Amino acid sequence: MMEEEVGSPIPAKRTKLSGGGGFKIQSGKGEDQVFEVKQGQNVPVLESPTMEPMLLPEIWAQIFEYLPPDDLITVINTCPEWRKLLEAKRKSILFSKLLENCSRGYLSIETLKVCRQLNKTCKEAIDLANPVIHLIIRIQEGMARDIRDIEANIQDLEVRRRVLYCMRRKRSSLIKKLSLIMSKQDM
Amino acid sequence: MALVRVISSDGAAFLVSQRLAKRSGKLKTEIETFRKSSDNSEAQPEIRIVTIRAEILRLVLQWLQQHQNDPVLPANQNEQDGRGDAEMGQSQWDRDFLAPMDLGIVMELILAANHLEVKGLLDITCKLVESKITGRTVDEIRTAFKLKSDFKGNEEEQTRLENRWCVEN
Incomplete structure (x- = not known):
């Protein structure tokens, strides 16, 4: 059975706080313990950055x-x-x-x-952190650009429709694969 | 018992057994590096963690002590498995440990667990924050985490359009 006693942590010298008491955990046989080092045990302390330069x-x-x-x-x-x-x-x-x-x-x-x-x-x-999301967006951006180009350059409506269909099908398949990768990462 | 002195960013020092410290991937690496570079095999390693303050370091060590007999989860474990562990491995002690904590403290604890490579602690704390985000609207999350929108012009609308494509089938 563990007996635990947690006091306030030993303050750094620069904070000029009094007391301390330390952090102490007493535990049963075979259990490892954590002790906070007592003040004055040669622990290097960082200087307070508020001291220099003096700014409000x-x-x-x-x-x-x-x-x-x-x-x-x-x-x-x-x-x-x-x-x-x-x-x-x-x-x-x-x-x-x-x-x-x-x-x-x-x-x-x-x-x-x-x-x-x-x-x-x-x-x-x-x-x-999630490059796949970014990749899908880039593909979508490229697709939107291609659609604009096709609409601007192909006058024949039937040809335009067929080209757009092929392009969408190809890109959709890629986006589906990437979405699947994302779903697997997320499960 | 071999000990290691772990010092927080604000100068508080904790004496920890090396066996316990080695349950953190980061501390394990630091101890091994110290052993290789030190001539004296009996010397006590001293590790300064400049990105974690005493209050947070104390919580990480407290969690490690409580879970010292648990199997160590590899830091590079597949996230898919990690999520399962977080759900199954959260004990009543873990729930009591996290319950009184302010969300800001939990977030600092996540960054500390991530930095010190304590997979189990990272799992339960991330799960807690995830529960505060999932199912909420953009405005609700902004309020909960005190976030301000800095989108200009139609950038927010653009992001919404991008999102529509992210998982479209």
């Missing part, structure tokens, strides 16, 4: 506006002060990163389609 929080907030999601995640993990500045945006920053890293295999095609409509960052993240 609102200035930092303005700078963060220009950062891409990857760098914003680094900022969230850099220090408590910066993390607090980005608290309101934390979910949206993490969301696009999740779509990029973890959407494959966990979200259905239907859900991915909905997420592509959320905003540009989400759309790019999904297309990056």
Whole structure:
């Protein structure tokens, strides 16, 4: 039977928080344990980036506006002060990163389609993580372009109809195959 | 017992047995790299995880400790199987573990599990977020995750048209 006691984590020196208590898990025979190292045990601590240069929080907030999601995640993990500045945006920053890293295999095609409509960052993240979706879209774009060319250059309606039929049939077969690949990935 | 010191981005250090740490693919690789580069076989490895803060690292280690006797799921396991494991392998402990968490924390936990290559934790956390997204409309997801649309002009309409083709038979 496990006995668990979880205290507040040992704070980094730069946060100037008092106490600590550490994180302690006592477990039964044969169970591995996790201990948080006590303060003053020669643990290297990162310097707070808020110390230099000295900028007002609102200035930092303005700078963060220009950062891409990857760098914003680094900022969230850099220090408590910066993390607090980005608290309101934390979910949206993490969301696009999740779509990029973890959407494959966990979200259905239907859900991915909905997420592509959320905003540009989400759309790019999904297309990056799911190249098949991107490929289908490229085929569709090429098909639309070809249809425009055929309609512009082939005057005979019957010939145009036959050419478009052949082209659609060929592309549809490819799109069906790609959709099948996506469905298998998603099951 | 051989130990490894795992340090979070905000400087908190955790002493973990190497056996437990090696259940994370990333920590396993780091420990092996340390062993190869170190002359002293008795030296204690120290691994700094610069992308994960203490609160999240503590949760990952807590989950690893609880699941230390589970079979290790390979990180490159077929997603098809992974989803099944997530559904079948979620214990009452896992549900209690995730229940009090804010969605933001769960999302940070997913990125941490992904970075540390802890497949089981990644499965259950992704499944939880998936349940918050699936079946919702675009506007509902925007509200839940505080997302703003930055599409200009007819870009949103264009995306909707693209989607129509994605799985058309």
